[in-house]
Amino acid sequence: MLENELWAWQLDDEVEVRISACQDRCDFAPNITVWPGPFRYSNLTPTAIKQIVEQHLLNGQPVRAFLFRAPSH
DSSP: OHHHHHHHTTOTTTOOOOOOSOOSOGGGOSOEEETTTTEEEOSOOHHHHHHIIIIIIITOOOOGGGBOOOOOO
8 A cells, every 4th residue: 555655646766665673563553664753653544544645755744643652551
């Protein structure tokens, strides 16, 4: 989904997608981390991916609604 959105917005040559090691957020998957930052996004849906690509990657505005928030104890 992410790669398709990057292609649709012609960002596939501008954004590098890497598979990462453990991000220690499996309970909140799927997850992505955007650099520079880091901006850690969690609990992603296709709609969230579209919004992150358009708002953050294309226009430089992080999408606060999907940023990871560690659970408070």
